[in-house]
């Protein structure tokens with residue numbers, strides 16, 4: 001595989017919701033931004049489908065608006081376990097339930113509109129100096145940004161992983177074909 005050298009002012013590793021939000025925010029400050037992700041869209045995951053009111057406010061600030069066509073409102077959260085449950089409504093407004101793939105595409109569209117560059121299908125394998133190494137060599141000048149999820153290797157490489165977790169957790173998601 002040929003290596004190409006790409007220079008940018010901000011390199012974001014990971015094009016999930018956090019990476020795309022960081023990329024859009026950095027573009028709004030005028031930086032040239034490249035997002036590198038080892039997967040290719042549409043990226044589906046069993047998480048990020050219940051957006052709380054503050055997440056919706058953050059999305060609006062980035063110029064992303066969900067519509068009634070692609071989301072469903074929910075007014076609070078209830079945790080249920082072995083016949084015991086506890087729940088509460090959000091004080092300000094509603095959250096929205098949205099398919100992860102829909103959220104991801106909306107964020108990609110907004111980032112593309114803001115002229116963020118993407119390198120999909122490219123795993124970042126290390127940091128060096130002011131850059132990162134992957135199938136392409138990526139140089140982030142103003143600052144590189146690790147947004148590669150909860151088990152972030154970038155966080156570890158950058159020496160920010162003070163409390164590495166050895167515990168394994170499982171995430172489950174289920175969609176129901178009923179009116180909410």
Ligand SMILES: Cc1cc2nc3c(=O)[nH]c(=O)nc-3n(C[C@H](O)[C@H](O)[C@H](O)COP(=O)(O)OP(=O)(O)OC[C@H]3O[C@@H](n4cnc5c(N)ncnc54)[C@H](O)[C@@H]3O)c2cc1C
Pocket residue numbers: 013014015016017018019020036037038039043045046047048049050051052055122123124125147148149150153170171172
């Ligand atoms: C079961 C479960 C349910 C959840 N439900 C919700 C919810 O309802 N609402 C909510 O707000 N949050 C929820 N969360 C939290 C959720 O993880 C975050 O909202 C969101 O997915 C985090 O986005 P992210 O961009 O940080 O990470 P991710 O979505 O994990 O994105 C990381 C990206 O980095 C890429 N990547 C990783 N390593 C590299 C590398 N070396 N090189 C290049 N690319 C790389 C991956 O391909 C991926 O696309 C849930 C979490 C779990 C586990």
